Amino acid sequence: MFVYRKYLKHILAGSACTTAALLMGFVESAQRPAASYVITANIKAQEGTRFFLSYLYGGKAFKDSTIYQNGQVVFRGQLPEPLICTLSNSQNQQLRIFIAENTQLSFSGSMNQLFDLKLKGGIQDSLYRIYNAGYGQISQEFRKDLEKSGAGRKDHASPAYLRYRERVDSLLNSFVHTYASSTAAALAIIDSYVTNPDRKAAAKAYTWLSNKGKQGFYAKRIQQFSSADVRLSVGNTVPDFNLPDLQGKKHHLSDFRGKYVFLDFWASWCPPCRAEHPMLRALHKKYGDDQIQFLSVSMDSSDPAWRKAVADDQLTWLQLGDPQALSGPLADIYGIKSLPASFLLDKNGKIIASHLRGEALAEKIRTLLGS
Structure with a gap:
């Protein structure tokens, strides 16, 4: 707890708000939810x-x-719950990402920033x-520790990294x-254990949320991610999805049952x-789509980049393409936070094997098809 208080005290120093006032505002907003938002x-x-x-x-x-x-921009509407929103414009390419909720929100500043x-x-x-400011302070100290020790950022056994991880975990807890x-608590968990995948830690942090907190959109993403290993173990049926191909025609994964x-x-x-694509081309040339259906899902957010790569x-x-990429519900359901990822399915949509690559994949397919 002392780590969190240290950073929180530093962040709020000189601010007009206090932790107690912010917490009171949070409680009051939960008791008196507004029906809509006005964003200026x-x-x-x-x-x-x-x-x-958006x-x-x-x-x-x-x-x-x-x-x-x-001299003003005004949006009026209603959100199902607090959500991450993006404010953009037609004058320049800049964005402002924030959490919107059903209340009065006002922006001020420069169009150039x-x-x-x-x-x-x-x-x-x-x-x-507040959470991100605390995380920023810890990250800054981590960079200084790395400079002093000479350890690499990816050396997860170094004393510098272990201190950093302990501080972040304490802050989050x-x-x-x-x-x-x-909503902020759920997003903090996502930042720590979903974006940087750690299913065990995500599952534990999910239990810290209240019953109300677990009902939120982002909390459900945590639950889906943390349970993916069990849901997608060998012998289980994969979740269905419906995505467009390069011509815009949509396909369900379940359309290919029987193959x-x-x-x-x-x-x-x-x-x-x-x-992996040269080997997949060779396998597809050998087996076609009669004995086994080859199905690729692009996690590109850029449609032109996807089409060019194909x-x-x-x-x-x-x-098929999923423009929501690694931030979308499909990635959550399948527990995908790094690529490549693959699943070999039987004729009933049940998992035979996962994450096979290279010769291991070719040998498994030869064994299945008897050739």
Whole structure:
């Protein structure tokens, strides 16, 4: 607990708010949920500039827009719960990512530094900024420790890394226990143990959330991620999904029941994924799609990058794309936070093997098909 208090005290020093006041505001907002939000931005921009507010929820992308008029931007609407939103515009390529909720929120600052707009009125965003400021302080000390010791960032056995990990874990533990019903607590767990995959730690941290906290969209992502190993063990049926191919036609994974299926998750930016493609081309040429269905799912957020990689690598079997990539619900359900990832399925959609590559995959397919 002392680590959390150390960083929290440092962050809030000189601030008008106090921990008690922030906590009281959080409790009051939970007791009196607003029906809708009003988001305003008082900045200087060109008249007619269009602003966009977007977010992902339940596997769907939502986007609203409004016009800059009379020195102000105004969005009105309703969210199902506090969510990570992105504010963007037609004048430049800058973004401002924040947690929106059903209340009055106001931005101020410069159009030339949209990413750094100041936000007032959001309890969840304020809590999340407190956590990230604490994490930032710990990360800064970690960098100094690395410089002094000469250890590498990826040396997870070094004293510098072990101290860093202990401080981050302590910060997270204290923050989540303090704000166990908050969206910010769930996001902090995601940052620590989902983005940097650690299923065991994620499962433990999930139990620190309150019953109310576990009902949130981001908390459910933690639960899906932490239980993926059990859900996707050999002999279990894989979750179904429905994704578009290069022509926009959608396909369910369950459409291929009755065939063996090799399900491959990859991305254009993943060198190990693309290194597998020559062997997959050879396997597809040998077996076609009659005996076994080859099915690749791109985790590219960029559609042009996906299409170019498919053409460059001469991938002739069925290609599906998930634009939500590693941040989407499909990646959560399948527990995918690094690539490549693959599953070999029997004719009933049950897992025969997972994460086979190279000759191990070729030998398994030869054994299955008897050739």
